[in-house]
Amino acid sequence: MSRRFACLSLTLWLGGLFGCATSIQAQTTFLGPTPYLSAADRPAGFSSGTVLVEDFEDGIVDPLLTINGSVIGPGGLADSVDADDGAIDGSGTNGRSAFSGGSADVSFSAPFPTSAGMVWTDGGTPTDVTFEAFGPTGTSLGTHGPFTLGDSNNSGGTSEDRFFGAQDTGGISRIRITHTSGGYEVDHITWSDGSGQPADLQLAIGSSATTAVTGGSVVYDISYICSSGDGPKARGAKADPGGVLCADSAFVDVSVPANAQFRSAGSSAGWTCTPDTTAGSVCRNVLGDLAFDEPGQIQFAVQVNSSVPNGTSTLSASATIAATATPGLTDPDSSNNSDSLNLPLQIAVVAVGPDIIPTLDQLGLVALGALLLIAMWAHRRSL
Ligand SMILES: [Ca+2]
Ligand SMILES: [Ca+2]
Ligand SMILES: [Ca+2]
Ligand SMILES: [Ca+2]
Structure with a gap:
């Protein structure tokens, strides 16, 4: 779990129990x-x-x-x-x-x-x-x-x-x-209890990559938790409280970033993209039921297009977690159910081979050769 995610958990719990909007x-x-x-x-x-x-x-x-x-x-x-x-x-x-x-x-x-x-x-x-x-x-x-x-x-x-x-x-x-x-x-x-048992779904999206490059790939790390407010527990720890369901049929949705497409290589299993894997499509990963305070992480990878419109400088991805509403459980803060990540997008330098396009020097040599031929021809005609 990223440090950023841990901060989110604490902030949310302190945010109060009654701000849920659905x-x-x-x-x-x-x-x-x-x-x-x-x-x-x-x-x-x-x-x-x-x-x-x-x-x-x-x-x-x-x-x-x-x-x-x-x-x-x-x-x-x-x-x-x-x-x-x-x-x-x-x-x-x-x-x-x-x-x-x-x-x-x-x-x-x-x-x-x-x-x-x-x-x-x-x-x-x-x-x-x-x-x-x-x-x-x-x-x-x-x-x-x-x-x-x-x-x-x-x-x-x-x-x-x-x-x-x-x-x-x-x-x-x-x-x-x-x-x-x-x-x-x-x-x-x-x-x-009308305030409900806090069951705070939270999600954060990050990446080990600090920049994206045209033609390259990016793997996003999507961290999630359903928190009781008591802080995350190690995997395998007893669910809190009492093994009660925290999130019913939870799932994560990710919008495929502009100028990119979903890439199964590097992604976790289970992604289904609608209508397809191109930019703007929504890819869903069904997590199923979540226990209290057990963090998880899945990966979502994209292939950045080789060419992008002039002026494009970022690769923007966003993700959301949601679940079926459960009587007695309250998500105290829906604002932390979504997150986005903007990576600087670099334009890859395209390598150009010397055999494909003549350099100025080569053009100069060709012109010089032609001039010499013309000069020699003129010289012979004048003899
Ligand atoms: Ca009786
Ligand atoms: Ca009776
Ligand atoms: Ca009675
Ligand atoms: Ca939440």
Whole structure:
């Protein structure tokens, strides 16, 4: 890894967690309804980052949430998630939940989570339950359902309890459950930390060459990392944190520099260029999934054209790294996902053989010989 790259890593981590901007179109994924007796039943893949759960057992609603229900229990008709009363025993009566007469609405404070859900624990008789999520501006991200749930019993039974969730990398400001019968009882409001686990993709392009020469080749070294902010670790070190995916299906794109074309010799395997290998084409190398803090490097080589337009003085290459957005992970700085390198471009001196073009001296000799012949001819005519 180049020294320049190491500096980039540190600067980026210090740059803060909330500057991520992405042009990737977010899509909403809905989860559930799935049986839920404890937090261990949260669907796998709900979020790769920190997950928060409000189980209401302290009787206080987390200040990051706004919920239209009231905390009830323990006792009475309370219908908590089963494990909250200390035992998974088919009853949630001795735990706490949130109850409302109208739809179960939960709003989140910014920065908004990218994964959010809750557990439906009770309604009226079997009822048709619909889950809905809303984006950062309050626009609905879609509804999920209806699903017919319920056991016709309001006394705390838990086999009917179901988790509903949504994921959207653009952020979720609110989730809502509506159903067609009875009051609403929900529990385990579950959401990803809105700031996200930092997963900072970074790329730097360099070369051992300090200049490019027409007709010659240049090999670029492209260094990359998906950083947790803790600094790079040696290859083979345990991924941080906990082997969790840092970048999903990452890839590097390089634009073939003007006045050059891609050259497979000297390049790493795996480059695919579109539409071809000439200047202006984009060549992609799919890296696949990246673990946290494990740096890598690939090579990209070009052949510089033998002739270039007058006035051309640099060879400019640029590269970008990107990955599929993952709920719970945040790239805190997208500006370090691209880099470019401008090398001074020298015009190669073209060697000229003496047998191809007569030199001025040779021309002079030829002219002199001709003059001598004319002089001799004139001399003989005059005799
Ligand atoms: Ca229980
Ligand atoms: Ca509870
Ligand atoms: Ca229940
Ligand atoms: Ca980045």
